[in-house]
Amino acid sequence: MARHASLAIISNSLATSKQVLELKNRDATTSVVDANLFKTSLLTQFAGLLLHLPQEVIATSIIILQRFLVSSASIATEIDLLTTSQLIPEASLVSASAASVYLSAKQSFYPLSPRSIINVYALLTSPEASLLSFINSNATGIIHSSEPPNSRNYHVSEGAYETHRQALFDAESRILASLAFDTKVVLPHTLALTYMQALSASTVPLAERVLAHLNAALLSPQLLYLTHQPNALAVAAIYLAAREQEVALVDDEVAWWEVFDVGREGLGFLVLSMGSLNGFVEAEKVSWTGN
Amino acid sequence: MATKPTPRGYPLEHTRDGKPRFRGCVKVAEYDYICKLGEGTFGEVSKARSKKTGQVVALKKILVHNEKDGFPITALREIKLLKALRHPNVLQLVEMAVERPKDVTKKSNMFMVTPYMDHDLSGMLKNPRIQFTEPQIKCYMKQLLEGCKYLHESKILHRDMKAANLLISNKGILQIADFGLARPYDDAPPQPGKGGGEATRSYTTLVVTRWYRPPELLLQLRNYTTAVDMWGVGCVFGEMFKRRPILQGDSDLAQAQLIFTLCGSPNDQSMPGWNTLPGCEEVTDWGDRRPTIRQTFKELSPTGLSLLEALLKLDWRTRINAIDALQHPYFHTHPLPARPEDLPVMEDSHEFDKQKQREERKPPPAPAGGQVGIGPQNEYGFQDRSRPYDRQSGRGGGRPPYANGQRRPPPHGQNGDYPDHRGPRPPRNNDSYDHAYRQPRHYDDPAYDRDRRPPPQYYDEPYSRRPPPDTSLPPRPPAPEVDPPYRDRDDRPPPRRIPPGAETGRPPADRQPAPIVDTYIPAYSSADPHARPPRNVLRSAIQGQPGDPTTRRAPLPPRDDAGRPISRGDYPPRRGSGEYDDVLSYDDQVNGDPYPRRGPSSVGSYERRRTRSRSPQRERIPDREREREYYGPGPRR
Numbered sequence: 001m002a003r004h005a006s007l008a009i010i011s012n013s014l015a016t017s018k019q020v021l022e023l024k025n026r027d028a029t030t031s032v033v034d035a036n037l038f039k040t041s042l043l044t045q046f047a048g049l050l051l052h053l054p055q056e057v058i059a060t061s062i063i064i065l066q067r068f069l070v071s072s073a074s075i076a077t078e079i080d081l082l083t084t085s086q087l088i089p090e091a092s093l094v095s096a097s098a099a100s101v102y103l104s105a106k107q108s109f110y111p112l113s114p115r116s117i118i119n120v121y122a123l124l125t126s127p128e129a130s131l132l133s134f135i136n137s138n139a140t141g142i143i144h145s146s147e148p149p150n151s152r153n154y155h156v157s158e159g160a161y162e163t164h165r166q167a168l169f170d171a172e173s174r175i176l177a178s179l180a181f182d183t184k185v186v187l188p189h190t191l192a193l194t195y196m197q198a199l200s201a202s203t204v205p206l207a208e209r210v211l212a213h214l215n216a217a218l219l220s221p222q223l224l225y226l227t228h229q230p231n232a233l234a235v236a237a238i239y240l241a242a243r244e245q246e247v248a249l250v251d252d253e254v255a256w257w258e259v260f261d262v263g264r265e266g267l268g269f270l271v272l273s274m275g276s277l278n279g280f281v282e283a284e285k286v287s288w289t290g291n
Numbered sequence: 292m293a294t295k296p297t298p299r300g301y302p303l304e305h306t307r308d309g310k311p312r313f314r315g316c317v318k319v320a321e322y323d324y325i326c327k328l329g330e331g332t333f334g335e336v337s338k339a340r341s342k343k344t345g346q347v348v349a350l351k352k353i354l355v356h357n358e359k360d361g362f363p364i365t366a367l368r369e370i371k372l373l374k375a376l377r378h379p380n381v382l383q384l385v386e387m388a389v390e391r392p393k394d395v396t397k398k399s400n401m402f403m404v405t406p407y408m409d410h411d412l413s414g415m416l417k418n419p420r421i422q423f424t425e426p427q428i429k430c431y432m433k434q435l436l437e438g439c440k441y442l443h444e445s446k447i448l449h450r451d452m453k454a455a456n457l458l459i460s461n462k463g464i465l466q467i468a469d470f471g472l473a474r475p476y477d478d479a480p481p482q483p484g485k486g487g488g489e490a491t492r493s494y495t496t497l498v499v500t501r502w503y504r505p506p507e508l509l510l511q512l513r514n515y516t517t518a519v520d521m522w523g524v525g526c527v528f529g530e531m532f533k534r535r536p537i538l539q540g541d542s543d544l545a546q547a548q549l550i551f552t553l554c555g556s557p558n559d560q561s562m563p564g565w566n567t568l569p570g571c572e573e574v575t576d577w578g579d580r581r582p583t584i585r586q587t588f589k590e591l592s593p594t595g596l597s598l599l600e601a602l603l604k605l606d607w608r609t610r611i612n613a614i615d616a617l618q619h620p621y622f623h624t625h626p627l628p629a630r631p632e633d634l635p636v637m638e639d640s641h642e643f644d645k646q647k648q649r650e651e652r653k654p655p656p657a658p659a660g661g662q663v664g665i666g667p668q669n670e671y672g673f674q675d676r677s678r679p680y681d682r683q684s685g686r687g688g689g690r691p692p693y694a695n696g697q698r699r700p701p702p703h704g705q706n707g708d709y710p711d712h713r714g715p716r717p718p719r720n721n722d723s724y725d726h727a728y729r730q731p732r733h734y735d736d737p738a739y740d741r742d743r744r745p746p747p748q749y750y751d752e753p754y755s756r757r758p759p760p761d762t763s764l765p766p767r768p769p770a771p772e773v774d775p776p777y778r779d780r781d782d783r784p785p786p787r788r789i790p791p792g793a794e795t796g797r798p799p800a801d802r803q804p805a806p807i808v809d810t811y812i813p814a815y816s817s818a819d820p821h822a823r824p825p826r827n828v829l830r831s832a833i834q835g836q837p838g839d840p841t842t843r844r845a846p847l848p849p850r851d852d853a854g855r856p857i858s859r860g861d862y863p864p865r866r867g868s869g870e871y872d873d874v875l876s877y878d879d880q881v882n883g884d885p886y887p888r889r890g891p892s893s894v895g896s897y898e899r900r901r902t903r904s905r906s907p908q909r910e911r912i913p914d915r916e917r918e919r920e921y922y923g924p925g926p927r928r
Contacts, residue, residue, distance in 0.1 A: 071315055106364050107371075114361070169361045173399055176362060177316045177389040181370045 012063075012186045015070045015226040023070050023223075034221035035284060036093070039134055040065065041219045043124060044097045046132060050120045051101065055215060057108045058101075060185045062218045063225045064175065065100035070226055071178040092171070094125055095164075099171035107183065118156055118164045128153040134288040189214055192234035195260055199249050201242065209241035210234075213274050221280070222273050228266065235262040236270035319390040319402055322350060338407055347407040348385060352400055362401075369470045370403065372447060380438030382406070382458060382468040408458035408466060412527065413654075416454060416534045425592070428531045429628035431457075433617065434465040435524055440613035442467070443517040446476045450498040451657045452523025454530050463631030472498050472657055476517060481612035487518030489608065499523065500657040501546050502536045506557065507607045509547040510568040518607040521616070525602025532590060536654060547571045554605050555582035562605035594621040 024033055041062050048058030098121045105112040123129055129150065130136035156164065176183070192210050196202045214237045217224045224233060235257045242249050250256045257267050322339035328349060329336045337350045353366045373384035382405050390400040412431070415421050423431075435457060442449055450472040458466045477492040493513035499505070505522030507515055529537040538553065540546025551557065556577040557565035566575065584603065588596055598621040601611035611619070622628055 102361065106361070107367060111364075114359070172361050173401070176367075176401070177387075177399065180316045181367075181374065181387045183367070184371060184375070 010186055010191060010231060011229055012225070013182055013184070014229070015067065015223065017227070019070045020223060020227060034280075035287070037066070037069070037221040037223070038219055038280070038284060039132075040069075040093050040097050042134075043094065043132060044101060045219065046124055047097065047101055047117070047120050050123070050131075051105070051112060051116060053101070053105060053108075053110055053112075056187060056189070057104050057110055059187050059189075059215070059218055059225075060104040060108070061097075061101040063185045064104055064179070064183060065097055066223050066226050067182075068096060068100065068175045068178050070223065072174075091167075094121060095167045095171040096175065097121075099168050099175055102168060103172055103175060103183065104185075114165045114168055115161065118161055118168065119154075122156045122160075122164075123154040126154040133285070137289060186230050187214075188230035188234040188237070191230050192237055195234055195238055198259075199238070199256065201238075201247055201249050203247075206238075206241055206245055206247055209245060210237045213237035213240055216277050217274050219281075220273060220277050224270065224273055228270060231260050232262045232266050232270060235260050236267055236274055239267060240271050240274050316387045316389040316401070319350065319388040319400070322348065322388065322404070346385070348404050349407050350388065350402040350404055352402050365471055366401075366403075369473070372470045372473050372475075373403075376442070376445060376447070378438060378441040379464065380434045380466055381441060382408070382466040405468075406460075408468075409461045410459045411455055411468075412457040412459060412465070412531075413454035415459065416530060419534075423531055424626075424629070425595075426626045426629035427634055428528075429622055429626070430463065430631060430634060431459070431465050431531065432524075432528055433622055433628045434631070435467070435527065436613045436616050438465070438467040439517075439520055439524060440617065442473075443476070443520070443613055444480045446480055447473055448476045448494070448517060449473050449520050449523075451500060451503075452520045452527065453500050453503045453654065453657075454527050454536070455654065457527065461636050463629075463634035465631075478516065481517050481614060483612075483614045483618075486609045486612055486615075487516035487521065487607055490514040490516045498657070501543065501655040502526065502539050504543075504546060505607065506547065506550050506554075506562065506605050507568070509543055509550070509571045510557075510565065511570065512568050512607070516607060517612065518610040521602055521610050521612060522607075524613075524616075525599060528599055528602060529588065532588065539654075542572075544572045544574060547574075547577070550605075551577050551580055553582065553584050553587060554603055556580045557605050563608070565605070592621075592624075594619070594624050597621070 044062050044065055045058055048055075048061060053061075098117050102112065102114065102117050105117075124132060125135060127136055189211060192214060193202070193207060196207060196210065214233060217233060217237070228236075238249070239257065241247075255264065257264070321342050323342060325338040325340060325347070327335065328338050335352045337352075338347065339350050340347050353363065370384065370387065373382075377383060385404040385406060388402040388404050390402065392399060416423075439449075439452075447470075449467065449470065451469055452467075456467065456469040458468050460466075474494070476490075478490045479488060481488055491514060494515060496508050496511050496513060496515075499508060499519060503523040503526045505515075505519050508519060526537055538546060538549045540549050555561055556579050558579075559565075568575075584600060585596060588599060591599060598611075598616065598619045601619070602616065604610040
């Protein structure tokens, strides 16, 4: 690693395709696994937002969580929970999500107390008060609600807090052990902005769209951040955003992505995955509400 | 099965040995327990052998002291850094191992697995029977500088450079250990010929064990550079000749005094910008002393002295960096550095431990850090360990892993003769090594493989069950309200200090005629209890006795392992009893605070300056603060 010290700054450890396959094959219908992956990632994203964490930390949490799920695929136990088809993710998945937020916040500028995290997860997993529509069917999904939900529904008593905290720390230890302490995560966001400047296409609307794609890709059940390097993710997001906004990046004939060390094939796959995410989410939403 | 590199390099899905990246930690059961190496507030270090590879390793258990914060952040940082580093002269983190208790309600234990190293430099220097030859010193220095160069070009500040953190194997390989205080360095790495360069970022000054702390840190420079580590290298270099830490200050102020006695008072030539720094404990006037380093280290060759001066340069901007130090003539003139494999296999030190430990002053602990825990010598407890019992020769002897002043006779013979698995024992006569240095051979070859000698046959099994150490401490006096400037972190009895005259080889710096007398009695103590002395008063008091500014605060009491003060009666008198303790004794502090400057308004600043303990039991500096430091002043809500 050290020999490629400069490269290590922009590259991630990846999961093997075998690991991803094992994860997906836990259930006959991969859709259940996919749905659970999506829900858990979404839960993590929401928790991060409620905890006022910057997207950088949230993204790290989600990636750590996904790494954990993938690496424990061969160990079973947790992963079987991914195959249970129910709306609210299993308790230990919630703990894993909370622990991944805790762990990445701890290593960032923005450490959080276990109490804050447990409170937020209590809110998010409360069927009455949650902001997540797969948990609370009345949820609007809007965080800045002028009418705060009734706190009775998500109050964490001192006793419950102790239990949750223990679960949080246990999950933290499990995550660290599963990852063999490899918590280093490199994000593609800054790379993407640099690439856009290099392409002389650095405009605010385009940048917003690129970042939106990158953040959405975090939720993809295809675990794009575990199978692709940051440079590939950045290039794919730029490509897709430029296509959507009909921004001409460079001459059509030029395979500009190769400058950033991304092959045509890899780019194609990523663009397809990122592009299809919208459809997947719409389908999921339908399955939550049942109509 | 090894992973084949693709044209684009190694695939990142696999490690070099073809395993998936995210495969989880190995179980600690993959290792055969051999013996315990050390124990302290930091937890437990054991020696073990890998069942798979046969490699002998040290297993450091990570204690989760603070139930409130989950897995210790300091350990996370150390692991993260170590994972990113790979160099022959940096202790490598082999892997992390996990122990899952059968009882599922219990926490799993995590272990850091590092190669087993036979000695640490501090322990070797304390053993009078180990004599260093100049080629040997050059060899160690060269390796130390190679390690530093690598760390610094990887943009890592070690921040706890000291002899106890330098581990040495019986193959002569030196490795830098203990990254508990290390952090990424945000500025450009040092360039050849440009010293440490300039830093734009601020870091905490509460780093580096005091005796190895550079002057700019003592004067509270916040945007320090990689040069802080180079000062420590210089201290270690001097220590290898003097066989004891060369600058042993009892307090930060005394430390600064010792430095300026050795290197001369700071002035615009020797330390540009010195007078813009906050100063040490509010003292900013350091008199007008001439450097004494040349007299102090007259035994050094001219090139050696030149290197030492370059490393112990007050000006952190021009202090030599590791790249340039490696080019220094010292390493390229006769006698040339020995090759590590030509160094003698060290004998064990068990004859001397007990005695030495009583005599030796304990180093002050490194400041911050955390629950990862660092022992008094080093966290791996490799100090002074004997060579294991050698079955073939039937000789050798075990020694319990240092630390307590408590020792049992080794189970096997301990006649001081030691087996050498690599051939006949090298003669003790220093000259006889000369053949090794005549040719300019270098150790650059890749044969840095680990020690794989035959397994020690549980030679000191009894020690794992040895009785708890007898700390022999007197009854505790009531704890004073003040915080100690440092506390000791092991169970050894307090050191007996020897008056300077009675000690041989003491650096003359310490024997300078002018005793550090504090003739300034704070007159403000009877006035407003919250008033600080005006600076100019202090200065005028200092002027007139150049070379000897002052400690206004009495040295604070030493502490034992639990942070309780060791009673004064049993703590040895300070060296040179005419020293400042007559003016302000710490007892005053117990009875009443004679230091009104530490009024309520100044508590905060004092808190910040206090040396932080690594012990979890004591009041901890909240991790938050450390985090903020580590990652910089984040815009925390």
